[in-house]
Amino acid sequence: MTRSRGSRIGTSGLPSRAGARGVTLIEVLVSILVLSVGLLGMMGLQAAALRYEQGAWARTAVSSSVADFSDGIRMLPTVTPAIIESVRTYNAELAATADASYFVPGVDCDLQVCSADELAAFARTLWRRNIYGSFPAGVGFVQQAGVPGRSLAYALTVAWGDKSLVDADGNVTSAPVCAGNEQLAAARNCCPAEIEAPAGVRCTRVVVLP
Numbered sequence: 001m002t003r004s005r006g007s008r009i010g011t012s013g014l015p016s017r018a019g020a021r022g023v024t025l026i027e028v029l030v031s032i033l034v035l036s037v038g039l040l041g042m043m044g045l046q047a048a049a050l051r052y053e054q055g056a057w058a059r060t061a062v063s064s065s066v067a068d069f070s071d072g073i074r075m076l077p078t079v080t081p082a083i084i085e086s087v088r089t090y091n092a093e094l095a096a097t098a099d100a101s102y103f104v105p106g107v108d109c110d111l112q113v114c115s116a117d118e119l120a121a122f123a124r125t126l127w128r129r130n131i132y133g134s135f136p137a138g139v140g141f142v143q144q145a146g147v148p149g150r151s152l153a154y155a156l157t158v159a160w161g162d163k164s165l166v167d168a169d170g171n172v173t174s175a176p177v178c179a180g181n182e183q184l185a186a187a188r189n190c191c192p193a194e195i196e197a198p199a200g201v202r203c204t205r206v207v208v209l210p
Contacts, residue, residue, distance in 0.1 A: 062206075
C-alpha cells in the first residue's frame with residue numbers, strides 16, 4: 001500500500017515526535033489558562049475580604065472614638081454649643097492638621113481645673129487627635145442638631161480616606177451626601193453637605209444627646 005506524502009506516521013506506525021510535542025504544548029497552555037483564571041478568582045475574593053475587613057475595622061474604630069467623645073459631651077450639658085461645634089470643608093479641616101497647634105488644647109484640663117467650655121474644647125481637641133491617629137487622612141466634625149434646651153443634640157462625623165470606596169470598574173467614587181431625611185444605616189453613612197467630601201472619602205455619623 002502506498003502512503004500519502006502528507007502522512008505524519010513514522011516508520012513504526014506511531015505519531016511523529018513533532019506531533020506529540022504539539023499536543024503536549026497545547027495541554028500546557030490550557031493548564032496555564034485554567035490556573036490563571038483560578039488565581040484571578042482567588043485575588044478577587046481576597047480583595048473583597050480585605051475590603052470587608054477594612055470596613056469592619058473602621059466601624060469598630062469609629063465606635064470607640066465617638067464613644068469617648070460622647071461621654072465627655074454628656075457630662076457637659078451646660079456647655080456653650082458653639083464651643084463644641086466644628087464644621088468646615090473636609091479639605092480645609094485636613095489642611096489644618098498640618099499645623100501642630102491643631103492638636104494642642106488651649107487649656108490642658110489634665111493639669112488644671114477647667115470650666116465646662118474649656119473641658120468641651122479640651123475633649124474636642126483630644127477627639128481630633130485620636131481620629132487623625134486612627135484613620136488615614138481622618139478628621140472629625142461636630143454639628144449642632146436641634147436647639148439648645150431639651151431638644152439639643154450634636155451630630156458627630158468622622159471622615160477619612162478609604163481606598164475601598166470604588167465602583168465595579170475600580171474607579172474612585174463619592175460617598176452619599178446627607179439630604180436630611182435618611183434613616184438608620186443611610187443616616188449613619190452619609191457625609192454632611194457642608195464638609196464637601198471629595199471622592200474617596202467615607203463618613204460615619206452619630207447623633208449624641210448631651
